[in-house]
Amino acid sequence: MDKLKVGIIGTGLAFERLHYPAYQELSDKYEIVALCDPEPENTRPWAERLGLGVNNIYTDYRPMLWRGDINVFDIMVPIENNFRVTEDVARAVAHQHGRAIICEKPLAANYEQAKAHAELPRRYGVPIMIAENYRYSEEINIIRDMVREKRIGEPVYFINNRVICFPEEMLKNDFARTEWRQHPVFAGGVIMDSGVHDVAAMRHIFGAIDKLQAFGVPQHDDFAPYAVLNVNLRFHSGVTGQFSFYSAGKEMQRPLVGLRIFGTSGMIYLEESDCGTINVSYNDGRSEQVRYRPQRGYYNELLNLYNALTGREIISVTPEMEYGDVKTILDMLRSAKNGSIVEVDSTSSYIPAYRPNYQPQFEYHPVTWH
Ligand SMILES: NC(=O)C1=CN([C@@H]2O[C@H](COP(=O)(O)OP(=O)(O)OC[C@H]3O[C@@H](n4cnc5c(N)ncnc54)[C@H](OP(=O)(O)O)[C@@H]3O)[C@@H](O)[C@H]2O)C=CC1
Ligand SMILES: O=C1CO[C@H](CO)[C@@H](O)[C@@H]1O
Structure with a gap:
């Protein structure tokens, strides 16, 4: 099989x-053949590094879509553009065999766009993978397996605590330096941008959410409507949990609260996604440390797409699945605003709604880990 040719947006x-x-890392499977960014200063160094001529560099992605030689369009634009750009690409490559789209998380900026995005694969007959790396990471999949295998007995409840000091992060050479994150025009600001990973992890491990209720402490800085959001969750499985997302302050204690899952015969503890160890403690005094490789989600997601396009797997994280993650964040914001209990997922199943028009590469299944 030839390498898949990629156009970067x-x-x-x-x-x-x-x-x-x-x-x-996957250079035997993918070859980047075109780049698009509005700012030529951004693409010039990449063109040199990748040995791409001027004909393969674009400041507007639309002419790039007319090319017949690109298999995969990989969309990494500010969140407010995710839906519009993905729909433009889907329309251009509609019903063309061997073509697919990657769109970064979160798939959209609001409810309406998220719903419309979830319908794009069926509407345009194009496979779309959402690059939600938490659902492809080793640690979240190991924890999901532990919970399903009842390693700690029946799961009863969890706490999941995330602290980010966005005001400090803004001063670093990192994601928070971008203007579109500091002054977001999409719902939730950093709660959506970063919190959607935590929601993806919780839904990946525990399944669909029945109801939630959130309280927030409003703040005036643009980057998030609430300094902290405290959310109570009940899953269709019966598990309950508490999620806190604090983006305006600092965590000064170690070990971090992290993710702690309590079961009838023990507990699972992940201090943070980069720590490399999942701790499992049993009520009888035994304990074990399970090692994993941090940050493998990006590799695993590209491998999953390659395997899907070559007929060996099906795409694990579809827009339909990510729709639920984004809806959950929007539901949290709605609950905090109205003081209401919100119903989240109407089904406890992950099977896509368009199953009647079954097409193997769109169906959800757990991927093989590499
Ligand atoms: N999975 C993960 O862990 C992460 C995911 N992300 C996601 O990736 C996406 C991009 O984030 P990030 O790279 O940090 O943001 P950046 O601002 O660093 O990069 C986005 C780039 O897209 C360009 N751009 C904007 N509009 C268009 C367009 N219409 N066509 C082509 N290019 C465009 C921007 O140009 P200009 O600046 O000129 O507007 C900019 O160069 C977001 O959706 C984010 O949520 C980001 C970080 C981590
Ligand atoms: O997805 C992402 C990972 O987390 C970062 C900071 O917490 C975000 O800004 C980024 O978009």
Whole structure:
């Protein structure tokens, strides 16, 4: 099989730090053949590095879509553009065999766009993978397996605590330096941008959410409507949990609260996604440390797409699945605003709604880990 030819849309931080290293690791499967970014200063160094001529560099992605030689369009643009750009690409490559789209998380900026995005694969007959790396990461999948295998007995409840000091992060050479994150025009600001990963992890491990209720402490800084959001969750499985997302302050204690899952015969503890160890403690005094490789989500997601396009797997994280993650964040914001209990997922199943028009590459299944 020839390498899949990739057109990049948006050559910012996510491309440089996350997707490009994964493409390098999978250079026997993917070849980047075109780049698009509104700012030529952003693409020039990449063109040199990748040996791409001027004909393969674009400041507007639309002419790039007319090319017949690109298999995969990889969209890494500010969140407010995710839906519009993905729909433009889907329309251009509609019903063309061997073509697919990657769109970064979160798939959209509001409810309406998220719903419309979830319908794009069926509407245009194009496979779309959402690059929600938490659902492809080793640690979240190991924990999901532990819970399903009842390693700690029946799961009863969890706490999941995330603290980010966005005001400090803004001063670093990292994601928070971008203007579109500091002054977001999409719902929730950093709660959507970063919190959607935590929601993806919780739904990946525990399944669909029945109801939630959130309280928030409002703040005036643009980057998030609430300094902290405290959310109570009940899953269709019966598990309950508490999620806190604090983006305006600092965590000064170690070990971090992290993710702690309590079961009838023990507990699972992940201090943070980069720590490399999942701790499992049993009520009888035994304990074990399970090692994993952090940050493998980007590699695993590209491998899943390659395997899907070559007929060996099906795409694990579809827009339909990610729709639920984004809806959950929007539901949290709605609950905090209205003081209401909100119903989240109407079904406890992950099977896509368009199953009647079954097409193997769109169906959800757990991927093989590499
Ligand atoms: N999975 C993960 O862990 C992460 C995911 N992300 C996701 O990746 C996406 C991009 O984030 P990030 O790279 O940090 O943001 P950046 O701002 O660093 O990069 C985005 C780039 O896209 C360009 N761009 C904007 N509009 C268009 C367009 N219409 N066509 C082509 N290019 C465009 C921007 O140009 P200009 O600046 O000129 O507007 C910019 O160069 C977001 O959706 C984000 O949520 C980001 C980080 C981590
Ligand atoms: O997805 C992402 C990972 O987390 C970062 C910071 O917490 C975000 O800004 C980024 O978009």
